[in-house]
Amino acid sequence: MSHSRASEDEVDRLVAAWRQERPDLDVSPLEVLSRVSRLSRHLDRARRAAFTEHDLESWEFDVLTALRRSGKPYELSPGALLRATLVTSGTMTNRIDRLTASGLVTRHPDPEDRRGVLVRLTTLGLERVDAAFVGLLRRERELLVGLGEREQRALATLLHTLLVPFDASDGGAH
Amino acid sequence: MSHSRASEDEVDRLVAAWRQERPDLDVSPLEVLSRVSRLSRHLDRARRAAFTEHDLESWEFDVLTALRRSGKPYELSPGALLRATLVTSGTMTNRIDRLTASGLVTRHPDPEDRRGVLVRLTTLGLERVDAAFVGLLRRERELLVGLGEREQRALATLLHTLLVPFDASDGGAH
DNA sequence: GGAGAATATCTCGACATCAAGATAAATTGG
DNA sequence: CCAATTTATCTTGATGTCGAGATATTCTCC
Numbered sequence: 001m002s003h004s005r006a007s008e009d010e011v012d013r014l015v016a017a018w019r020q021e022r023p024d025l026d027v028s029p030l031e032v033l034s035r036v037s038r039l040s041r042h043l044d045r046a047r048r049a050a051f052t053e054h055d056l057e058s059w060e061f062d063v064l065t066a067l068r069r070s071g072k073p074y075e076l077s078p079g080a081l082l083r084a085t086l087v088t089s090g091t092m093t094n095r096i097d098r099l100t101a102s103g104l105v106t107r108h109p110d111p112e113d114r115r116g117v118l119v120r121l122t123t124l125g126l127e128r129v130d131a132a133f134v135g136l137l138r139r140e141r142e143l144l145v146g147l148g149e150r151e152q153r154a155l156a157t158l159l160h161t162l163l164v165p166f167d168a169s170d171g172g173a174h
Numbered sequence: 175m176s177h178s179r180a181s182e183d184e185v186d187r188l189v190a191a192w193r194q195e196r197p198d199l200d201v202s203p204l205e206v207l208s209r210v211s212r213l214s215r216h217l218d219r220a221r222r223a224a225f226t227e228h229d230l231e232s233w234e235f236d237v238l239t240a241l242r243r244s245g246k247p248y249e250l251s252p253g254a255l256l257r258a259t260l261v262t263s264g265t266m267t268n269r270i271d272r273l274t275a276s277g278l279v280t281r282h283p284d285p286e287d288r289r290g291v292l293v294r295l296t297t298l299g300l301e302r303v304d305a306a307f308v309g310l311l312r313r314e315r316e317l318l319v320g321l322g323e324r325e326q327r328a329l330a331t332l333l334h335t336l337l338v339p340f341d342a343s344d345g346g347a348h
Numbered sequence: 349g350g351a352g353a354a355t356a357t358c359t360c361g362a363c364a365t366c367a368a369g370a371t372a373a374a375t376t377g378g
Numbered sequence: 379c380c381a382a383t384t385t386a387t388c389t390t391g392a393t394g395t396c397g398a399g400a401t402a403t404t405c406t407c408c
Contacts, residue, residue, distance in 0.1 A: 009337040010258075017243040025307075029314035032326055033217060035333035040214030041260050042340045043207060059394075069191040079356060084184075086215050091395050093358050098394095115356045115403040133199075140203035146335045152206055158329040159209035161320045163183040166216045233364075253386060265365055267388050272364095289373045289386045 011035050043143070050139045054132040061136075063095055064104060064129035067121045074121035077110065081119060104128060185209050217317070224313045228306040235310075237269050238278060238303035241295045248295035251284065255293060278302060 011034045018027045048058050056064075066084040067074045076084075082092040096119055099105040104125035110116030121129070144152060185208045192201045222232050230238070240258040241248045250258075256266040270293055273279040278299035284290030295303070318326060 007338055009334055009341040011334070011337065014243065017245070021243050021245055022304075022307075025311060027311065028326065029311055029318055031330035032318060032321075032333065033314050035330060035337055036210055037214050037217060038260070039333060039337055039340075040211050042337075043211060057394095069188065069195050071191070071195055077356080078358090086212070088396055089357065090359080090397075094394075110356095113356080113404075115401095117357070130196075133196075137199060137201065137203055140207050143336065143339075144203055144206060146339070147206075147332065151332060151335075152202065154328065155332040156205035156209060158321065158325060158332070159206065159213060160183055160185070161325075162317065163185065163209055163213055163216075164181055165317075165320070166213075167182070167184040231364095251386080252388090262366055263387065264367075264389075268364075284386095287374075287386080289371095291387070 009035070010038060046139060046143065047136065050136050051132055053135055054128060056128060056132050059095055060099060060104065061129065061132055063092075063099060063119075064121065064125055065133060067105065067119065068126065068129045068133070074126065075108075075118045077116055077118055079116075099125070183209070184212060220313060220317065221310065224310050225306055227309055228302060230302060230306050233269055234273060234278065235303065235306055237266075237273060237293075238295065238299055239307060241279065241293065242300065242303045242307070248300065249282075249292045251290055251292055253290075273299070 011031065014034060015027055015030055018025070018030070044058065047061075051058060051061055062085045063081055066081055067076055070076050070080075078089070078092050078096060081096075082089055085092070087095075096105065096107065099119075100107060103122060105119050105121055108118045108120060110118050147155065185205065188208060189201055189204055192199070192204070218232065221235075225232055225235055236259045237255055240255055241250055244250050244254075252263070252266050252270060255270075256263055259266070261269075270279065270281065273293075274281055277296060279293050279295055282292045282294060284292050321329065
């Protein structure tokens with residue numbers, strides 16, 4: 001059985017080059033993980049393009065969606081937000097500052113913990129993130145046209161397996 | 175047939191939350207693409223940790239490996255390097271400057287094009303990148319233990335399909 | 349109930365990246 | 379063979395992120 005591929009991607013070339021230069025090494029892990037990295041890189045660009053239509057930066061979208069999907073009253077602590085977005089606390093403080101300045105979120109003291117703060121989506125923030133999310137899904141669907149429904153599910157499952165060890169434990173970056 | 179999953183990853187939680195909040199939307203693209211992004215993020219961290227053992231930063235490794243796998247005389251133009259690493263030209267200039275300062279590469283005029291420059295790996299650079307590459311492969315293999323050989327190939331093929339549209343066309347970022 | 353550890357957030361300085369534009373050389377067409 | 383365009387690299391300024399440490403509050407447990 002031959003699994004002929006329509007054409008090469010950059011990782012095919014990269015792996016072929018390594019096999020030439022280091023035939024003593026098994027570079028097969030790159031077939032998976034270099035593709036993940038490179039695809040993520042391309043995705044970032046596509047996402048950025050999708051968001052400019054809605055006057056949002058990628059980092060803004062990441063924070064706003066975390067709040068949006070938490071449900072009413074669209075409110076989370078900075079700590080919860082940094083765990084959701086995989087950035088450090090200093091970065092999150094900065095992001096919240098800027099989102100506050102542009103009127104998309106507000107900061108409130110946590111009534112149950114005086115160390116804490118709660119970040120809440122404003123009406124404007126809610127509108128923006130909902131619009132941008134619909135646009136993002138449309139673009140993402142386009143990126144996936146090469147795969148059938150069954151293949152998409154298979155891919156999701158395989159990625160899931162790789163992700164569990166990371167997400168099951170704590171998550172780092174504080 | 176039931177494909178029961180051992181446990182949840184963060185994307186399972188994220189998708190479930192969206193289905194609760196926006197049952198009108200089909201968020202299935204996230205099952206694939208959010209996993210790609212998050213996995214890439216975790217990978218970056220793992221790679222960073224692997225490289226510190228060899229006194230290298232991730233960005234240094236990216237440039238040095240591109241040179242390494244190009245074969246003797248381990249020499250590429252800045253333009254070729256930026257296409258290989260998906261960064262902009264300003265970034266690449268900066269990287270080459272710093273790699274030159276730390277003695278891992280040298281810059282030479284291109285004998286065939288006086289606009290051009292060739293970046294060449296030094297002996298030190300070659301040693302470092304070879305050592306780091308072996309270390310990286312070891313770590314990456316550990317990250318893939320959850321998948322059998324057959325599954326890894328399937329995953330690579332599916333990712334390949336998504337990647338081709340990006341890599342077949344030009345690649346952007348100049 | 350008090351000392352010490354843990355937690356939550358913020359501050360600040362260093363730094364890598366990007367985007368846009370500058371410079372220089374090569375290529376193309378008339 | 380010259381002008382216009384394209385290509386290759388570098389420069390510059392703005393910005394987002396990280397990492398380490400500061401501050402304030404809560405938790406643990408003796």
